Amino acid sequence: xxxxxxxxxxxxxxxxxxxxxxxxxxxxxxxxxxxxxxxxxxxxxxxxxxxxxxxxxxxxxxxxxxxxxxxxxxxxxxxxxxxxxxxxxxxxxxxxxxxxxxxxxxxxxxxxxxxxxxxxxxxxxxxxxxxxxxxxxxxxxxxxxxxxxxxxxxxxxxxxxxxxxxxxxxxxxxxxxxxxxxxxxxxxxxxxxxxxxxxxxxxxxxxxxxxxxxxxxxxxxxxxxxxxxxxxxxxxxxxxxxxxxxxxxxxxxxxxxxxxxxxxxxxxxxxxxxxxxxxxxxxxxxxxxxxxxxxxxxxxxxxxxxxxxxxxxxxxxxxxxxxxxxxxxxxxxxxxxxxxxxxxxxxxxxxxxxxxxxxxxxxxxxxxxxxxxxxxxxxxxxxxxxxxxxxxxxxxxxxxxxxxxxxxxxxxxxxxxxxxxxxxxxxxxxxxxxxxxxxxx
Ligand code: S3P
Numbered sequence: 482x483x484x485x486x487x488x489x490x491x492x493x494x495x496x497x498x499x500x501x502x503x504x505x506x507x508x509x510x511x512x513x514x515x516x517x518x519x520x521x522x523x524x525x526x527x528x529x530x531x532x533x534x535x536x537x538x539x540x541x542x543x544x545x546x547x548x549x550x551x552x553x554x555x556x557x558x559x560x561x562x563x564x565x566x567x568x569x570x571x572x573x574x575x576x577x578x579x580x581x582x583x584x585x586x587x588x589x590x591x592x593x594x595x596x597x598x599x600x601x602x603x604x605x606x607x608x609x610x611x612x613x614x615x616x617x618x619x620x621x622x623x624x625x626x627x628x629x630x631x632x633x634x635x636x637x638x639x640x641x642x643x644x645x646x647x648x649x650x651x652x653x654x655x656x657x658x659x660x661x662x663x664x665x666x667x668x669x670x671x672x673x674x675x676x677x678x679x680x681x682x683x684x685x686x687x688x689x690x691x692x693x694x695x696x697x698x699x700x701x702x703x704x705x706x707x708x709x710x711x712x713x714x715x716x717x718x719x720x721x722x723x724x725x726x727x728x729x730x731x732x733x734x735x736x737x738x739x740x741x742x743x744x745x746x747x748x749x750x751x752x753x754x755x756x757x758x759x760x761x762x763x764x765x766x767x768x769x770x771x772x773x774x775x776x777x778x779x780x781x782x783x784x785x786x787x788x789x790x791x792x793x794x795x796x797x798x799x800x801x802x803x804x805x806x807x808x809x810x811x812x813x814x815x816x817x818x819x820x821x822x823x824x825x826x827x828x829x830x831x832x833x834x835x836x837x838x839x840x841x842x843x844x845x846x847x848x849x850x851x852x853x854x855x856x857x858x859x860x861x862x863x864x865x866x867x868x869x870x871x872x873x874x875x876x877x878x879x880x881x882x883x884x885x886x887x888x889x890x891x892x893x894x895x896x897x898x899x900x901x902x903x904x905x906x907x908x909x910x911x912x913x914x915x916x917x918x919x920x921x922x
Contacts, residue, residue: 489898490911492888493920494868497738497787500917504726506531506719507747508906510681510776512580513657514717515539515559516588517685519548522563523714529745529774530557530719534905538576542585542598545569565709568594572633575600577833577878577905580654582632583612584682587658590621591665591709592638597626599633603833603876609634612658615646619662619670643668643704650828651801653678653751656700664691666704674698676798679751684777689713720747720774724805724879725907727755729917730785731809732886734764735816739787741917745771748779754802756783758810762790762817792819792862800826808840808883814860815849816890823857833902834877843884846870847891868893878902882910889919 506529515536518525530536532552540550540559547567549560566588575581575598582598586609589596599605610630613623622637643666648655656672660682663670675698683693683700689712693702705711726746733741748768756766765786774780792814795803803810807826814821829836841853844860848867852859868891874881881897888895903910911921 488901489896490900490921491894491896492885493894494891495889495919497736498729498733498741498917498919499739501742501744502729502913502916503744504721504746504913505533505907505909507722508533508535508724509580509679510719510747510778511536512539512578512584513681513685514719514776515543516584517689517712518559518714519543519546519561520564520588520709521561521712521714524558524560525714526556526558526716528556528718531722533908534576535578535581538574538578539581539585542573542575542581545571545573561712561714564711566592569596572597572599575604577601577604577902579604579607579833582609582634583654583658584661586612586616586634586636587661589636590616590619590623590638590662591641591707593707595635595637597633597635605632607631608831611648611650611652611655615644615655615659616662618644618646619666621662640707641666641704643670645671645673647673648675651676651678653682657682660686660700660702663702663704664710665707667706669701669703671699671701676801677751678801679749681749681778688777716775718775720776720778720780721745723747723749723752726783727806727809728882728886729913730755730766730783731759731813732889733785733787734759734766735790735813735886736787736889737789739785741785743783745780746783747774748781751802754799755806755809758793758795758799758803759790759813762793762813763788764790790817792817792821794822794824796824796826800828804828805879808836808879809886811840811844811858811860812883812887814862815844815864815866815887817862819862821860821862824854825856827856832877834875834880836877839875839877839880840883843872843880846872847884847887847895866891868895871896871898874899874902876902878905878907882907885914885919885921
């Protein structure tokens with residue numbers, strides 16, 4: 482069955498998972514590589530690039546700025562503009578991608594033209610002042626044309642000066658936006674983080690020859706001014722996305738009798754905290770290093786054996802390291818013994834959906850005892866998971882995928898509605914669910 486176009490799916494109970502899987506390429510790295518390759522001179526070949534809706538939206542936006550791309554022989558080939566972008570003749574539609582809009586805003590702020598970006602209803606409801614403020618301080622004019630500091634975003638780019646910026650929230654998107662603008666600025670640009678976040682941008686820029694210095698929570702680079710950086714095209718390979726692997730890691734970890742192996746998973750240290758959290762809950766996870774990917778990231782084979790888990794607490798500096806996996810922590814908590822607490826995670830409220838709300842609502846539909854807090858969730862584990870109910874995706878790709886893990890343990894099949902959003906990050910999700918022994922139709 483071609484599930485790519487299906488709007489609704491029924492997930493059946495499944496007591497254990499097994500097999501070996503390679504998940505699709507990392508979404509964060511794919512976004513960044515697309516943008517940097519679009520600035521380079523020549524044609525870059527990127528193997529393992531994530532061919533999902535979010536990433537294709539970025540590629541299409543980059544063609545509006547003068548780059549060209551094609552998928553050929555399983556790899557992406559991007560021909561860059563060699564320096565600065567061309568003025569777009571149209572509004573750039575970033576679809577659902579917050580990473581796309583926020584990072585590209587940084588690059589657009591350094592171009593000597595006016596550009597405009599928009600997105601779907603979810604993206605147009607997400608906060609953009611967090612990038613407008615530093616970019617304006619650097620010298621760009623940023624107009625937020627939507628309601629209450631939201632997209633569409635109109636950017637009048639030009640002469641930027643380096644700044645030191647301390648974002649009030651831990652956000653790799655904000656950090657990356659400022660650093661990418663910094664490439665086109667005069668002088669030094671520094672970002673000082675409240676808590677360290679994923680460093681894909683820093684790693685890729687270093688690989689492209691930009692000296693990036695890191696001292697504690699301060700990341701700095703020296704800009705090239707208006708002419709922009711001179712990147713040369715090259716071959717890259719992208720590791721599997723740990724945020725996609727996370728669904729299967731959690732599903733296997735919570736189900737005694739499961740034995741699952743995930744290959745070539747990206748192991749950026751600022752992305753892999755879910756593994757620590759699950760281990761703290763009692764999970765049996767072994768990690769064997771694979772040769773590193775060309776995108777300068779560690780990769781590993783992750784083996785998971787199912788166990789009975791106990792509840793845990795997550796908060797503080799751990800949150801940015803598992804921000805996209807928090808719905809899964811809630812799901813693991815629902816299946817564990819005792820209580821699981823997620824705190825200091827208010828950023829979840831401004832993701833593709835309000836993920837505190839969308840997780841709490843769906844857990845409650847499945848009969849799980851859950852309390853919604855302003856900055857997190859409290860979950861009482863070991864309740865019976867009620868099947869025969871319908872899950873609402875809230876248009877947020879990670880919600881139906883996370884709820885599928887819980888549906889495996891329901892006492893009857895669970896319907897997932899409005900699931901087209903899964904294609905934004907993981908179009909093969911339902912096929913992979915079947916590969917590891919699950920049943921969805
Ligand atoms: C991302 C950073 C995170 C994450 C998002 C991707 C990135 O957002 O939630 O899915 O690629 O930089 P924030 O940095 O805003 O928390």
